[in-house]
Amino acid sequence: MADTQVLVIGGGPAGSTAATLLARHGADVTLFEAARFPRYHIGESILPSALPILELTGAREKIEAHGFVKKMGAYFEWGPENWDLNFDHLSGSDRHSYQVIRSEFDQLLLDHAGTQGVTVHEGRRVTALDFDGDRPVRAHWSEGDESGSTSFDFLVDASGRAGVMATKYLDNRVYHEAFRNVGIWGYWQDAAPLDCGPQGAIAVCSVPYGWFWAIPLHDGTTSIGLVIKKTALNDERARLGSLDAVYADAISQCPRIATMTAGASRVTDLKVEQDYSYAAETFDGPGYLLAGDAACFLDPLLSTGVHLATFSGLLAAATVSSVLDGELDESEARSFYTKAYHQAYERLLVVVSFFYNSYNRKTQFFEADKLTRRERHMLNLYESFLHIVTGVEDLQDSVDGGTALDAVAERLAHSGQLVAGHNEAINAMPTSPQTSVAGLFLELEPRLRLRRAVAVREPEAVPPGGGAR
DSSP, rough: OSSSEEEOOOOHHHHHHHHHHHHTTOOOEEEEEEEOOOOOOOOBBBBBBBBHHHHHHTOOHHHHHHEEEOOOOEEEETTTTEEEEEEGGGSSSOOOOEEOHHHHHHHHHHHHHHHOOOOOEEEEEEEEEEEEEEEEEEEEEEEEEEEEEEEEEEEEEEOGGIIIIIIIIIIIIOOOGGGGGEEEEEEEEEEOSSSEEEEEETTEEEEETEEEEEOOOTTTTEEEEEEEHHHHHHHHHHHHHSHHHHHHHHHTTOOHHHHHTTTEEEEEEOOOEOOOOESSSSSSSTTEEEEEGEEEEEEEEGOOOHHHHHHHHHHHHHHHHHHHTTSSHHHHHHHHHHHHHHHHHHHHHHHHHHHHHHHHTTTTTOOGGOHHHHHHHHHHHHHHHHHHHHHHOGGGGGGGGGHHHHHHHHHHHHHHHHHHHHHHHHHHHOSSSGGOBTTTEEEEESSEEEEEOOOOOOOOOOOOTTTTT
């Protein structure tokens, strides 16, 4: 008999969400987190789509009460364009979100998991996995001076960018060449608040070779980061001599950020992260699922990291619980998981790609149109785009996907529909037979599980005069 039914590796939003929902379902769940919380993490701007998932876990009230900055939308200055993205235009009741300090946000979620029946081990690092054929069955771990092993029936790998399964065993992580960029950021005290846009908004402001984010946080600091192409960073560093000089010079070229920082002081060293747009070639296998950043990560332009993490945690919990309950064959349930999660990722990748390509065409900053043929084929970009944006006239141009997509994106860029497409991509959740994936959909109430989408048969037409006699 296994030591635990489900082992979750990683205590970030994906892992804590999956573990909590499974434990609330009645499963025996153990979670290993390599760090000891609180621990620093970037990704501070949260989307409204996370709130209903947090409500399902029972953690929403704790998040709402913590004092995070309430976020009512986003403000964009992109080249000559500027506009607001107001969450109050969204349908449904969740028309706000939060700007969070991730060390606090993540700890709230992990601590909550422990109150819901999850056996949580912080500081426990998985060092190796044993397999029965292709199926992982045991994790070897170390925790300080201790070491041991834990057997399990099912594995949810939510180990973040480290990606235990994808990097150590599957070797199937693919980086998107068009998004090989570098993020450089620090925290500022006494930054001037954004004087436009929705309340608590993230500001996204472009510069000739990249863009800035500015996120107000409840401790009085502002997170300000520069996203820049690797090649541009190398050129600027050669010209200016240091990373700090590149960051400062970029601020001087961005009037909005320069104004916000004019009377402020940076209170941290600069942090750097690179090559953060990737996806594993498959998100599942016998006895395991990859969730959150362990499966994929997308450029941070639209703040989708926690959305994808909590969404994948929800999908993983529904998938595993349906298998444990014997309601679905494992391969069928895993197929749903991968298709649903991959579809969500593809849709957002499409929006980000065409956002860059349309709004910054002169500099071709991210060269989103240079996604390789293999990537286009693997990600099925055209089909995903059509799922996001409806009512376009160029469907017949699908035989020439690249040109047609550029043309459609050009029109949408001027009409504002691309931002609306982002909202639709975020809110697309397979929770009804009409939105089913691989013939299955999520049922959230009265309990979390997967259900088959059974086609409703139309009643047979009765010919005139042909009624019952």
